[in-house]
Amino acid sequence: MASCKHCGAPLPANINKCHYCGTRNDVDLHARQPYVVAKTVTNRICPHCDIPLQTIKLTLEDNVFIERCKTCFGLFFDRGEIEAVLHSSVSNVYAINLEHIDTINKDRYLKPHKIRYIKCPQCRRLMNRVNFGQRSGVVVDQCIVDGIWLDNGELIHLLEWKKAGGQLLHEQTAKAKEKPEKYHARLPRSSYSGGNDNLGDNQCDITVNLATALIWLVSKVFGNY
Template structure:
């Protein structure tokens, strides 16, 4: 369980605001991912606080620069950057722990959470809500052009989801879906071929009988 960086009190799974001292904590990066602030303010705007986002350099194997709100601690990733963070942070996962995945999702599930659509920090157009990895339980805000916004705590959720084999489960379902689609594509052409062959065979047999009958009738008239 994450703890408040100010008073060390335990934080609820679905918020970064402390119930005791009312301060917010950076539950995604603090003491987890080394980083440094490159720019204190960029042209990109936080969709929650309407303030300029910081540019921060995550110190990983791959150089990665993302944007963060210093107020709500939300994070903005350009296309492909979340996958890079997951790849660099969690590796060597070979098993799928479905029970743990379900528990992770239950911890963050809020039945009466108000659904809202937020604006892209770059183009300021409303983003789509997408369940990351289909089954991660994290509904991210996605601009199909510029990237993905994560509210505070959602990156930690995704890392736990991957550790539990969530990404493997997603890949497994994707492969099964692709396999079913290929099977459907193979069945349809075969069905058409079988029908054509059957129809052609029946038609050919009937035509042969008609020709023989016509020739026999002609011979009877001539002789």
């Protein structure tokens, strides 16, 4: 459990404001991810606080530059940057703990959240709400062009989800869905009904051939009398 950087009081899951001293805490990066402020002001705007975001340099395997709000501590990732952070921060996960994954989600979302669509920090268009990965429990705000916004606390949630095997589960589920599609793609078009453009023509040919054979048989039988 995280603790308040000001008074040391414990912070419940998904809570960044200390109930004792009122200090807002950066639970995603403070004492968890090595970083420096690379740029104090950018042209990207926080969708909650409506102020310019900072550029943060994460010193991981490869340097990753993301944007952060200095007030609410929300994070904005360009495309592919969340995956890079997850890969660098959590590795060598070979088992899936479904019980732990469910526990993470229950602890962080004990109360229902009001759904709110927010603007992209870059293009200022409303973003889509997308569930990140299989059973992650984190509904991220995604701009299909510019990137993904995470509220404070959601990055640490994703890190815990990956440690519990959540990303491994997501990858296995995606592969399982691909197999039936690949199987049908290899089948001859006549072996399954979907996509068989000549099925109707083949049925007509069979009907004509049967009718011709029947006429021939009748003529042979009655021709002998």
